[in-house]
Amino acid sequence: MNFIEELRWRGMLQDIMPGTEDELNKGIVSGYIGFDPTADSLHVGHLTQIMTLIHFQRAGHKPFALVGGATGMVGDPSGKSAERNLLSEDVLKHNVACIESQLKKFLDFECGANSAEMVNNFDWFKNYNFLDFIRDVGKHITVNYMMSKDSVKKRLEGETGMSFTEFSYQLVQGYDFYWLWKNKGCMVQMGGSDQWGNIVTGTELIRRKEGGSAFAVTTKLIKKADGTKFGKTEGGAVWLDAKRTSPYKFYQFWLNTSDSDAKEWIRVFSLKTKAELEAIEAKHEEAPHQRALQRALAEEITARTHSEEALQKAISTSEFLFSTGSVDFLEQLTDDEILEVFEGVQRFAVSKDELQQGINVTDLLAEKTKVFPSKGEARKMIQGGGVSVNRNKVSDPNGLVTADQLVKGEYLIAQKGKKNYFLLIAG
RNA sequence: GGGGAGAUUCCAGAGCGGUUAAAUGGGACGGACUGUAAAUCCGUUGCUUCGGCUUCGAAGGUUCGAAUCCUUCUCUCCCCA
Known part of the structure; x- marks a missing residue:
């Protein structure tokens, strides 16, 4: 099954430029997707693009993952209603490095002819000066063309306007495609459907500047059935x-x-x-x-x-x-394993001495710890049947919690509702 | 520069001298049901030593009593130049 068919039956395909499928059928084709280094980690929203690259590689093609050290400095206006804040060069460098190492997990970088490759557009932009850029690249694309893009149009219609910096974004990304086409033989750029405009600026640049042809594929944005944002x-x-x-x-x-x-x-x-x-x-x-x-x-x-x-x-x-299993399960675990089970769960330290005397549940949850912001709220929640200690529902707001309830002599498991756990560690 | 409207508890939005910790809706959080779902239903949504205590843009004032009336200030919005 070829790459496009694969995307199609999986329901991922949004737009495809005419001729792309024929090009891909010719043999090993290089293609790329860009990732914006706006944070030092990717999130599940990026996973679609990663999957696209994985399918691309599995179909026998050579994937390039571009991490935008340069484009990140400009800021993509696509889908943004307001101007973005610029990130400093140091932050970007850190982000780029982190994202690169994440991407390495998903693609095969050592499989011969179609090994994945990582590129950073900062490498070809850092020494490209402004005058050269506007002469070599800007000359080929008209402002009229750039203004007709949705990402730009929306901002021009809106109230916030748009800086020249973000306006030029599509040229910068367009040049990436051109550079990869020229130097790495990249024929296809892929991306989310919001990237169509930017990608097409790239194919246009390649056509006008060199008379070459390049192709584009975009994938559907993941939506949730209830309309809320995915991820x-x-x-x-x-x-x-x-x-x-x-x-x-x-x-x-x-x-x-x-x-x-x-x-x-x-x-x-x-x-x-x-x-x-x-x-x-x-x-x-x-x-x-x-x-x-x-x-x-x-x-x-x-x-x-x-x-x-x-x-x-x-x-x-x-x-x-x-499960409804009791806390006995925990008794069998080592301390490390317990901490692991409750990894990411909020922890509080409580005094073992005070527990020996017995602590009022409400005090324990609202004062000794911050499970509840106030005693009133703790009390109401207990009366509403929403609080458990060690898996047992607390029914009396004035009940005592004592040291002999400690799991392994050290831990108390507090629950607010079913899903919110808190680990109290006695010491 | 001139004229007008308004600032209420997470949000929207009632209240216009006492019966108002403040309607209603949304959100959030809990409970029931269930599949760790959706839908639905129910409860909670200022703090409390449960006696009370502090809230309605800010500061003063009138009153036995104010979110509600008066004064000043700060901010927001709209219309006209």
Whole structure:
């Protein structure tokens, strides 16, 4: 199956420039996708683009991952309603390095002819001076053409306006494509559908400057059935960096997708074949409560993004946290393992001496710790039946918590609702 | 520069001298149901030693009593030049 067919049945394909498929059928073709270094980690929103590159490589082509050290300095106006703040060069350098190491996990950089390659456009922009650029590049693209782009039009219509810097963004990105086409033989640029305008400026530049041809493919933006933004949770974006989003949370993010989303997303984010996916879907239809789709989705992505080991830990943590099992389970674990289960869970230190005397639950949760911001709230929540200590529902706001309730003589597990855990460590 | 409107608890938005910790809606959080889903239903949504205490842009004042009336200040919005 060729690359485009693959994207098509997976429902990823948005736009494709005429002739692209023929070009790809000729043999090994080089193509690239750019990543903006706006943070020092990619998030799940970038995963679609990573998957596109993976499919590209699996179809036998040579993927380039461009990290925009230069474009990041300018700021892409696409999809932005207001001017962005510029990042300093140091921050960008750090971000670029971090993103590069993340991308290395997903693509094969040592497989011969179609090995993946990493490039940074700062390398070809850092010594390119302004006058040369506007003469060599700017001359080929009219302002009229640039202004007709959606990303620009929207900002001109809006109230905030747009700086010359962001206006020039498409030229900078366009030149990337030109440079990679000229120096690396890159024939195709891929990206999210919001990048169409920028990509086409690149093919246009290649055509006008050298009479060459280049191609474009864009993928659909991932949407949630309920209309909210993909990749966001209450805690903010879901990052690929384990330090920002723990593998457990990452796994949970995917596990919690709705049925309709899971069915679409698994096609995008899984490398399983159509037959395999259809089998999973059938299984899901049969027993929806088993959530075969969500499990398959979460397992595959977590393993690929983090590791098989991290996935296993995420699964066992989930099983403990969501099963009705008692805290006895924890008694069997070592201290390190307990801390691992509650990784990312907020922790509080409490005095063991005071626990010997017994502490009023409300005081414990609102004063000794910050599980609740005030006693009133703690009390109300307890009366509403929303608080558990060591998996047992607390019914009396004035009840005592004592040292003999400590798990392993050291830990207390407090729950606000079902999903919000707090680990109290006595010392 | 001239004229007008307004600032209320997370947001929107009632209240226009006491019965108002402040309607209603949204959001958030909890509970039930369930599949760690969706939908639905229910509860909570200033602090408290549960006696009370502090809130309605800020500061003063009138009153037994003010978010509600008066004065000044700060800020926001709209219309006309």
